[in-house]
């Protein structure tokens with residue numbers, strides 16, 4: 001089987017069946033099934049090298065060698081860990097790159113307003129901080145009004161405080177626009193703050209699914225948080241008590 005390249009039947013959600021990807025005979029994704037309902041926020045976790053980005057790239061149809069039956073919305077946008085802004089284009093032009101139609105600058109300004117950066121529309125990417133660059137990358141995704149938003153460790157390179165702010169921004173943007181989201185992350189707390197469901201990838205398969213039944217807006221203080229965090233860490237093969245002890249030792 002090969003990836004279906006015809007117009008998509010499932011217009012808004014994701015439906016993947018039997019996804020398989022091997023590199024040089026080494027199978028990384030082995031018969032993966034994945035559903036994301038329209039407007040649902042799904043986090044994907046797993047050990048380094050377990051295939052999370054490979055799965056995201058296949059769902060984003062960036063990997064034509066992935067095999068399987070893969071149905072995804074046509075309107076998709078991806079944000080990577082690196083912002084991938086073109087340094088020789090002003091911020092607003094980066095946002096509308098590849099788009100056609102009237103009032104592109106107006107569209108860019110509206111998206112920048114949503115991420116709190118309208119004042120930087122004419123700036124050059126090299127003058128932005130890491131957090132600002134990621135917000136521009138989010139605006140570039142937003143302007144495409146995606147039905148599916150793919151986030152590959154989008155906050156992985158940010159400091160802890162900027163990361164918390166960026167997570168809160170994504171939570172707000174998601175509740176306002178409600179795209180289906182697939183978020184690849186190493187951060188258990190990020191998954192619990194943002195997602196409806198967390199999936200653990202191991203051995204080339206979705207090995208575990210955890211429903212994040214914490215009401216929104218979410219707080220790390222919620223009673224359910226600790227038990228869900230423990231389940232996720234155990235699923236990832238991390239000792240939850242050791243992880244907490246390490247965090248305590250690291251605090252100033």
Ligand SMILES: Nc1ncnc2c1ncn2[C@@H]1O[C@H](COP(=O)(O)OP(=O)(O)OP(=O)(O)O)[C@@H](O)[C@H]1O
Pocket residue numbers: 023028046047048049050051052053054055
């Ligand atoms: N283009 C490629 N050619 C060869 N091997 C690849 C390629 N892309 C990914 N791999 C391999 O596939 C495996 C899964 O990679 P992937 O980047 O999907 O993992 P990941 O779970 O996202 O890892 P990390 O959390 O470290 O980013 C790795 O062993 C990687 O080396």
